[in-house]
Amino acid sequence: MSTVPGDLALARARDAADPLRPFRERFCLPVAADGRPLTYLCGHSLGLAPRTARDYVDRELDDWARLGVVGHHAATRPWMTYADHAQAGLAQLAGAAPADVVAMNSLTTNLHLMLAAFYRPRGVRTRILLEAGAFSSDRHAVASQLAWHGLDPAAHLVELEPDPRSGVFDEAEVEAAIGREGDRLALVLWPGVQYRSGQAFDLGRLARAAHAVGALAGFDHAHAIGNLPLSVTADEADFAIWCSYKYLNAGPGAVGGCFVHPRHTRAEGARGLEGWWGHEAATRFRMEPRFVREPGAAGFALSNPPVLSTAPLLASLELFAAAGIGALRRKSVELTAFLEARVEQFAGRAVRVLTPPGPAQRGAQLSLQFAGGGEHARAVFGRLAGDGIVCDLREPDVMRIAPVPLYNGFEDVWHFTSRLDAALRAEG
Numbered sequence: 001m002s003t004v005p006g007d008l009a010l011a012r013a014r015d016a017a018d019p020l021r022p023f024r025e026r027f028c029l030p031v032a033a034d035g036r037p038l039t040y041l042c043g044h045s046l047g048l049a050p051r052t053a054r055d056y057v058d059r060e061l062d063d064w065a066r067l068g069v070v071g072h073h074a075a076t077r078p079w080m081t082y083a084d085h086a087q088a089g090l091a092q093l094a095g096a097a098p099a100d101v102v103a104m105n106s107l108t109t110n111l112h113l114m115l116a117a118f119y120r121p122r123g124v125r126t127r128i129l130l131e132a133g134a135f136s137s138d139r140h141a142v143a144s145q146l147a148w149h150g151l152d153p154a155a156h157l158v159e160l161e162p163d164p165r166s167g168v169f170d171e172a173e174v175e176a177a178i179g180r181e182g183d184r185l186a187l188v189l190w191p192g193v194q195y196r197s198g199q200a201f202d203l204g205r206l207a208r209a210a211h212a213v214g215a216l217a218g219f220d221h222a223h224a225i226g227n228l229p230l231s232v233t234a235d236e237a238d239f240a241i242w243c244s245y246k247y248l249n250a251g252p253g254a255v256g257g258c259f260v261h262p263r264h265t266r267a268e269g270a271r272g273l274e275g276w277w278g279h280e281a282a283t284r285f286r287m288e289p290r291f292v293r294e295p296g297a298a299g300f301a302l303s304n305p306p307v308l309s310t311a312p313l314l315a316s317l318e319l320f321a322a323a324g325i326g327a328l329r330r331k332s333v334e335l336t337a338f339l340e341a342r343v344e345q346f347a348g349r350a351v352r353v354l355t356p357p358g359p360a361q362r363g364a365q366l367s368l369q370f371a372g373g374g375e376h377a378r379a380v381f382g383r384l385a386g387d388g389i390v391c392d393l394r395e396p397d398v399m400r401i402a403p404v405p406l407y408n409g410f411e412d413v414w415h416f417t418s419r420l421d422a423a424l425r426a427e428g
């Protein structure tokens with residue numbers, strides 16, 4: 001066995017020594033049409049299926065078949081309170097108390113609900129600050145909320161540009177921008193991990209800056225939850241939202257999640273749009289016209305929970321609880337550092353790592369920006385796909401790679417970077 005750093009035997013040895021390695025077997029690993037295993041590095045877009053997800057879904061289908069309406073009370077996990085089973089696991093990952101999180105709807109819907117509750121423009125305080133190049137749906141949601149209030153997004157949506165040289169944000173600049181907006185600022189909406197660059201942020205710092213000027217702070221944790229340990233309560237987020245099909249592995253279109261800080265839900269007259277599922281559970285079925293909000297984040301639910309899209313989330317949260325987000329993060333830091341070192345070794349001239357260096361400013365994902373531009377990136381991406389590598393390309397020239405500690409290993413990273421090296425040589 002050679003001892004050259006970065007060789008295959010060494011990567012395999014690191015996998016063999018990894019205490020989290022057995023979790024890989026608890027996921028369905030995709031294979032190509034010809035049966036060859038694929039190298040899946042796309043958990044930032046759609047997490048893999050936990051093997052037990054099928055059992056969780058089957059149980060609900062069986063209970064539905066067996067019980068009909070009685071399943072609301074008599075199912076193995078009664079449907080009336082089905083979403084409650086996700087609370088402890090989500091709270092653990094979000095860094096919140098269980099009562100302050102709720103599994104409901106999908107991400108964009110939850111963002112709209114949170115904006116309806118917390119974006120209340122008054123006088124000069126009308127603006128919403130967002131990162132330039134934000135995920136399209138977040139921008140659409142914010143712009144349409146402004147328009148809904150009769151405000152022109154061109155004037156009231158403030159999009160902060162990243163540093164033009166590095167392509168990422170300097171937190172001090174974000175803080176300064178918040179300070180400059182001052183009392184014109186109603187809300188800062190910021191990602192825990194930016195979807196394109198992979199940059200992670202000290203959100204407590206940004207929330208403090210927002211609060212210092214009298215604005216609120218909402219976090220989009222789509223790319224952060226299940227990726228990094230989070231601390232939404234300690235960070236003083238007013239609200240946070242996420243989807244659960246990326247690092248949370250709950251399946252396509254699975255139920256999303258939401259955090260509301262207890263200072264908003266314990267306060268008399270907590271605000272927000274209303275539906276029967278946000279009504280106090282104890283009296284919900286009296287069906288009375290007057291709305292009494294359930295305490296905690298559950299008071300923002302509208303509808304009875306989508307049991308079939310919540311079932312795989314429970315399967316996945318069980319795996320997170322068994323592995324522990326702290327241990328997952330420690331492995332993730334090593335995996336991503338290994339990826340970075342190999343990319344620099346084999347592709348340092350052809351690609352620039354857009355994601356900031358160092359674990360404090362990133363999660364699992366590295367974003368590789370192709371010096372040769374979009375056409376070169378697409379050609380390399382096509383070769384990688386032909387070689388059984390699953391990752392993605394954000395137009396025009398950013399390839400996103402996420403080694404996920406629950407099911408990826410050092411050999412996956414080794415294999416990807418070897419194929420990247422070969423593809424770059426072939427494409428010149």
Ligand SMILES: *Cc1c(COP(=O)(O)O)cnc(C)c1O
Binds near residue numbers: 109137138195243
């Ligand atoms: C994945 C993602 C979404 C997707 O929104 P859905 O409503 O779940 O379709 C929205 N915003 C961000 C930042 C995302 O990463």
